[in-house]
């Protein structure tokens with residue numbers, strides 16, 4: 001029996017032809033119709049070339065995103081991508097230095113606690129990134145996959161370009177999902193999740209379908 005399915009994925013729309021180079025999604029015909037081919041009304045035969053910045057929409061980042069010798073998409077074990085997710089509500093967690101350790105712990109308590117090998121998905125608010133202590137504590141708690149509904153987790157305007165929060169996750173082989181959708185549609189703080197990227201060798205990130213089953 002399948003329970004209630006909640007899609008945690010944003011729809012990706014092709015960008016306009018003149019879109020900024022970053023975050024582009026272009027779809028072109030890959031096939032040319034053989035001249036003289038006649039098809040019944042309403043039929044065609046298409047295949048497409050797709051040009052895609054690999055961090056568009058709801059996407060997963062493998063450790064390779066920040067670590068030269070890190071796992072690529074094809075190397076993420078399926079065990080990390082399927083399992084129980086704890087939903088942390090951090091929408092009211094305001095802090096200039098990123099969501100704090102105390103705010104993370106409070107949200108974990110409100111969600112009924114955290115177990116080793118949990119997936120953690122976070123509903124972010126105005127403060128849409130983490131303090132490194134907050135991320136480190138989640139890593140040290142033994143989570144296997146992290147996701148946020150914001151565009152990222154990194155401390156903005158970090159002059160060092162250190163990617164500290166990404167690295168805290170990736171050094172522990174924890175992939176990161178960004179731009180999750182519909183976390184507020186879940187009715188329970190603990191749900192079964194499937195987050196399955198296409199296994200592309202040598203790639204750091206890619207859009208994926210993420211679903212929760214209640």
Ligand SMILES: [Zn+2]
Pocket residue numbers: 055059061178205
């Ligand atoms: Zn990204």
